[in-house]
Every structure is written in structure tokens, then in C-alpha cells.
Amino acid sequence: MKTIPNAINSFNHIPLFKNLKSEQLDYLNGLAHTFTYPKNSIIINQGAQTQSLYIVLDGRLKVLASDEEGRQTLLAFLNEGDFFGELSLLDGQPRSATVMTVESTKLLCLTAEGFQQFIEHFPESLLPMLSALATRLRVLDDTICSLSTLDVYGRVARVLLSQAKEENGVLVTPRMTHQEIAEMVGSSREMVSRIMKDLRHGDYIGTNEHKQIILKKKLPSRW
Structure with a gap:
């Protein structure tokens, strides 16, 4: 059984709030609310003018983006401890992607109104939050640069490493199909399947009983 993290610990793991003091995290805890959504629920829509931050307490979601011609790209999966929507608290701009549940999911939500109330109560917290945001943007710049220069294998390896989390001393990814990985790296399922087959033959990866990918050694x- 999973242990659901409390709100204070959840906020403390978000870069935007990681430098806040315990009393500030306590105040945030009082402003947040939890919601449970069934499978295939759309939490936010790309282009929507909504302004809430969400933290995944339990469950799984996927992040999708569509271009002007309606072609959809799978950007990422979100799991327990992940978060999304934090930028809307600061810039008030439309959502840049759609987020949808893959299974029944429990979320912690902080609305823009709650965030504004927090800033009014703790104005000194704004500077450390902006510093954390700058760090996050630098990481995003590095990611974009890497994706523009990596070949298909490099992008597949990056997805595996970015999705993997340590469990009992072993790196394990959430359950992902070859088609989903292909959508994330902008390649064909056949190409991804060939790469994954070679990695298995080289004993770099394996799968467990939950059909999750295990990273056995450095790729x-x-x-």
C-alpha cells in the first residue's frame, strides 16, 4: 500500500517552494484541497485560462500537447510526488499542455487565489521562489538543447532515465508502452522497439511483473 505524503511534505518537494520556512509551508497546507479523479479525466486543457497548481498524491497522469494542425505529442507521465501547473500561479497565461489521468488519481490543489493570499501574508517568500523558478528554467533550457542535438537512441535513453525512480536500490520506470515512448521522442514505434530489444539483449534493461522497465546498469x- 502506498503512503500518501502530507501536504507540507508535498509542497516542500516542489522547487518553487523548497526554500520556504516551516510556518510558510503550514500556511500553504491550510490553503490546499485534495480531489480524486477517475481514469481518463482531463485535469487541465491546453489553452484553458485556469490557474491552479496540482501535486500528485497518488495515481498517474500523462501530459499531452497539440500543434496547430491537431497533431498530438505525449510529453511526459506524472506519478506520485510530481506536480504541474505551477507557472500559471505566476504568469496567468493559458495552459501550455493538456494533463489527463491514466488511472484513478488523487491530487492536492492550490488555486491562484490561495497562492495570492499566501504571497500577501508572506511577501518575503517571493524572492526565494523566483530563485527556484530561475533554476527550473535553466534546467528546461538544457533539456531543449539536448533534445535538439540527440539522435533517436539518445532521446529514448533520456526518457528512460528521466522517468526512472529508485525503488529498493533499483531504477524503475512507470509502465510505458513502446508506442508511448515513441510519441515522447518523436519517432516510430518500430524504431523504439528495435532500440529496446537491443538494450534487453545487452542486459541494460529488463521488466518486472508490473511491466515496468528496470534499468539494470548504466545505459x-x-x-
């Missing part, structure tokens, strides 16, 4: 630098 090769090239394929």
Missing part, C-alpha cells in the same frame, strides 16, 4: 552512450 550505453551510443546505440
